[in-house]
Amino acid sequence: MEKLLEIEDCLAMLLERVGLQEVQEVSLAEACGMVLAETVCADINVPPFQRSAMDGYAVCAADLERIAEADSAERDSFVELRVKGRLLAGDYEEIPYEKGTAVRVMTGAFVPEGYDAVVRQEDTDYGEETVKVFAPVKPFQNYCKAGEDIRLGDVAAERGTRLSPVHIGLLAEIGRAKVSVYRPVRVAILCTGSELARVGEPLGKGRIYNNISYILEAAIRREGLQVSYTQLCADQEALLADKLTEALEAADIVITTGAVSVGEKDIVPAVLQSLGAEILFRRACIQPGTPTTASVKDGKVILSLSGNPYAALVNFEIYFWSLAAKMMGHESFDTVKTTAVLQSPYGKVNRMRRFIRARAADGQVYLPSAVHASSVIHNMTECNCFIDLEPGRAILVGDEVRIRYIKGV
Numbered sequence: 001m002e003k004l005l006e007i008e009d010c011l012a013m014l015l016e017r018v019g020l021q022e023v024q025e026v027s028l029a030e031a032c033g034m035v036l037a038e039t040v041c042a043d044i045n046v047p048p049f050q051r052s053a054m055d056g057y058a059v060c061a062a063d064l065e066r067i068a069e070a071d072s073a074e075r076d077s078f079v080e081l082r083v084k085g086r087l088l089a090g091d092y093e094e095i096p097y098e099k100g101t102a103v104r105v106m107t108g109a110f111v112p113e114g115y116d117a118v119v120r121q122e123d124t125d126y127g128e129e130t131v132k133v134f135a136p137v138k139p140f141q142n143y144c145k146a147g148e149d150i151r152l153g154d155v156a157a158e159r160g161t162r163l164s165p166v167h168i169g170l171l172a173e174i175g176r177a178k179v180s181v182y183r184p185v186r187v188a189i190l191c192t193g194s195e196l197a198r199v200g201e202p203l204g205k206g207r208i209y210n211n212i213s214y215i216l217e218a219a220i221r222r223e224g225l226q227v228s229y230t231q232l233c234a235d236q237e238a239l240l241a242d243k244l245t246e247a248l249e250a251a252d253i254v255i256t257t258g259a260v261s262v263g264e265k266d267i268v269p270a271v272l273q274s275l276g277a278e279i280l281f282r283r284a285c286i287q288p289g290t291p292t293t294a295s296v297k298d299g300k301v302i303l304s305l306s307g308n309p310y311a312a313l314v315n316f317e318i319y320f321w322s323l324a325a326k327m328m329g330h331e332s333f334d335t336v337k338t339t340a341v342l343q344s345p346y347g348k349v350n351r352m353r354r355f356i357r358a359r360a361a362d363g364q365v366y367l368p369s370a371v372h373a374s375s376v377i378h379n380m381t382e383c384n385c386f387i388d389l390e391p392g393r394a395i396l397v398g399d400e401v402r403i404r405y406i407k408g409v
Contacts, residue, residue: 037159040179058103086103117137186227192235193307258305260291276297309374349393358387365385384406
């Protein structure tokens with residue numbers, strides 16, 4: 001019997017052939033989800049000046065020390081201060097501090113030097129020329145120091161960071177309009193099969209709608225990567241060769257589906273050979289999708305998957321996300337692998353390593369459906385992982401099994 005490669009060995013071959021994506025500069029507005037190719041340091045303080053945290057009066061805390069805290073609730077103990085000016089958010093005026101004075105300030109307003117705290121307006125009589133203050137404050141109370149959020153020279157985001165909305169906000173507040181990122185991987189999807197019809201077209205006899213490319217494209221786009229080419233291709237070698245050539249020009253990774261086994265119309269291996277692609281592997285110890293093939297042409301990976309939707313999804317999940325993680329320089333693109341305790345019976349003992357659709361939660365894993373055919377995907381809406389079952393292993397409820405979470409559902 002033919003000895004099949006382990007999927008880890010197949011994946012290692014693929015990962016050896018790819019590197020980090022090239023660097024491009026993008027606007028901050030489009031950078032969310034991308035991976036930084038530079039370390040960004042703040043060239044300003046944030047905030048760049050001391051400011052009020054609320055509406056009230058900027059004061060020197062020492063001027064209010066004689067207010068008795070015990071009496072302040074009854075408002076029979078207060079200090080009266082002269083109001084030297086009024087500052088709104090966006091105003092800037094240096095108002096020299098004088099003992100026994102205050103400056104009326106609104107939230108976000110500049111606080112002049114010498115005034116080291118802000119009294120809430122609720123703790124005053126809202127005076128305009130003079131103000132009665134009924135409660136003491138501590139130095140820097142209700143007061144934002146310059147550089148409170150980020151100080152000049154601090155690292156705002158390190159190279160290799162996958163930018164979240166909060167990262168985008170941090171970069172915005174230091175004034176970065178553009179950042180250098182790794183260019184998102186571009187993917188071409190080429191689905192073979194003379195039986196495939198385009199979604200939206202009338203369905204002729206003997207035809208089925210193409211759904212695989214929609215599954216893969218949706219998963220890829222959801223992670224912020226790009227799908228630069230999608231095509232259907234009838235089972236004709238010359239046509240497939242032309243479309244594969246187009247796909248290679250348009251993408252960093254090409255995914256084909258269908259025509260990859262050993263049937264009369266399984267033309268992908270022959271076309272790959274005719275184009276001079278280097279075949280890395282053709283078969284692996286896995287069900288479903290044993291005939292999955294990987295090759296390299298012009299330095300680009302071609303991942304050739306089964307035409308059955310579930311088999312295609314399984315092998316896409318195994319290989320594509322690890323490739324994306326290496327090319328994008330961030331592990332978050334890869335799938336999460338762990339273990340869980342089986343809670344549903346599974347009576348089969350498989351000759352090959354098998355990936356079984358399942359649902360995991362709280363360290364336990366269930367089989368929502370007894371249907372495991374490679375052509376069936378309706379029950380995948382109830383699943384969020386695969387059980388990665390070793391060849392020849394019988395499992396019982398309560399056994400610990402390996403699982404791999406699915407990104408494409």
